[in-house]
Amino acid sequence: MIAAETFAEYARANVPRYTSYPTAPHFKPDFCEATYRRWLGALEPKQPISLYLHIPFCRQMCWYCGCNMKLAKRREPVADYVANLLLEIDLIADAMPARMKVGGLHFGGGTPTVLAPGQFDAIMAGLRKRFIFAAEMEAAIECDPRTLDEKVVKSIGAHGFTRVSFGVQEFDAAVQAAINRIQPPEMVERAVNQFRGAGVANVNFDLIYGLPYQTVATIKRTIMHCIAMRPNRIALFGYAHVPWFAKNQRKIPENSLPSTKERAAMAAEAARLLVAAGYTAIGIDHFALADDSLTVAAKTEKLRRNFQGYTTDPAETLIGLGATSIGRTPFGYVQNIGETGAWSRAIQSGRLPVARGHETTRDDRLRARVIEQIMCFGKADLEKTGRALGYPPNWYADAVPALRSLVADGVLTCVSGKLSITADGSALTRIVASAFDRYLETENAKHSVAV
Numbered sequence: 001m002i003a004a005e006t007f008a009e010y011a012r013a014n015v016p017r018y019t020s021y022p023t024a025p026h027f028k029p030d031f032c033e034a035t036y037r038r039w040l041g042a043l044e045p046k047q048p049i050s051l052y053l054h055i056p057f058c059r060q061m062c063w064y065c066g067c068n069m070k071l072a073k074r075r076e077p078v079a080d081y082v083a084n085l086l087l088e089i090d091l092i093a094d095a096m097p098a099r100m101k102v103g104g105l106h107f108g109g110g111t112p113t114v115l116a117p118g119q120f121d122a123i124m125a126g127l128r129k130r131f132i133f134a135a136e137m138e139a140a141i142e143c144d145p146r147t148l149d150e151k152v153v154k155s156i157g158a159h160g161f162t163r164v165s166f167g168v169q170e171f172d173a174a175v176q177a178a179i180n181r182i183q184p185p186e187m188v189e190r191a192v193n194q195f196r197g198a199g200v201a202n203v204n205f206d207l208i209y210g211l212p213y214q215t216v217a218t219i220k221r222t223i224m225h226c227i228a229m230r231p232n233r234i235a236l237f238g239y240a241h242v243p244w245f246a247k248n249q250r251k252i253p254e255n256s257l258p259s260t261k262e263r264a265a266m267a268a269e270a271a272r273l274l275v276a277a278g279y280t281a282i283g284i285d286h287f288a289l290a291d292d293s294l295t296v297a298a299k300t301e302k303l304r305r306n307f308q309g310y311t312t313d314p315a316e317t318l319i320g321l322g323a324t325s326i327g328r329t330p331f332g333y334v335q336n337i338g339e340t341g342a343w344s345r346a347i348q349s350g351r352l353p354v355a356r357g358h359e360t361t362r363d364d365r366l367r368a369r370v371i372e373q374i375m376c377f378g379k380a381d382l383e384k385t386g387r388a389l390g391y392p393p394n395w396y397a398d399a400v401p402a403l404r405s406l407v408a409d410g411v412l413t414c415v416s417g418k419l420s421i422t423a424d425g426s427a428l429t430r431i432v433a434s435a436f437d438r439y440l441e442t443e444n445a446k447h448s449v450a451v
């Protein structure tokens, strides 16, 4: 049992979500394009890769948003962006040793469904020309139910997409007004049915707890609406209030935000209702139906973590395309330029539009593996993992003081190098992972709170 005050203290700590290690704020700004070209050229031609395409446009701004997005007030900037994305696809493919096989494709944003059907078709044709789509390819797209065009839905279905993700967040009308995102349950249900009708069988909902004016009662009602629509997966994220970074969040009054205790109660109640409705809890914030591939991957310990969260994608290489996209190769991480003007100019001059990157060291790879195990399974065999990479049993000596405190506080157990987070400590998984983070600088890092 963790003492309430101790839990609250941990929960207030700012720690990363560990979608990579090191995390993006630690990528180096002096990273050069030539290094990325060398990495791309050295990829194993027979190993499938994954692609992430960032479409940064939205029709309306949500006040809670922390993404890299632009308001799509006119058609021209979207058309220009698509033209440059097609050029970037060619630049990346030219740098690779072969026409690579793609096992995973993800369109994120922003709102990818702001694209007109013709633009979407052009991007898919550009990808098919330069890459080989695997027969079993998982293709996912994020969608905004408020601005959905039936023709776009049909086009997504016709291109063989297997999964659609909706930003549902919360159904309470007062909360929706406070976050500037009005979408009643009927609107979401209609969109879900449209996609299912178009052959996109798998549905994901993103929900948020910790929003302005949100309570345990509102999130309960939201969960009941969601359960009725039976999405295959639900991601339940804590709202990250970072107004120093996301200026739009200044429209959310601080005094409308729930306390740490209320946030924890909302997360716990939502999880309880979802598990009672037949969903399996996965990692720190996902829930999936028993037959979903994420549940199977969690049970067979094949679950992975990447920049989109939890995934079944085994690819070691994820190529990010579009402004601000982050990619991963066996050699390190790369992030594209975030500002669309500078991103476009780099592409038009024939340069890969990289802004930052990080060449991973042997120590990074070991810590990344341990952190991924903790984030996916709530446990890690520290000595075995170290041994597999040629490290002595005491490789994690620097983490021992933090681990001892976490053991004393009831967050985890650690016997003979086998770390396991307790049931009470599961909400503090990110804190446990951070014990192995050599780059974490709590005084400078602007990460969200742990719970």
Ligand code: SF4
Residues within 6 Å of the ligand: 057, 058, 060, 061, 062, 064, 065, 066, 067, 069, 109, 110, 111, 144, 167
């Ligand atoms: S739709 Fe998504 S990306 Fe666009 S403003 Fe809202 S939260 Fe941000």
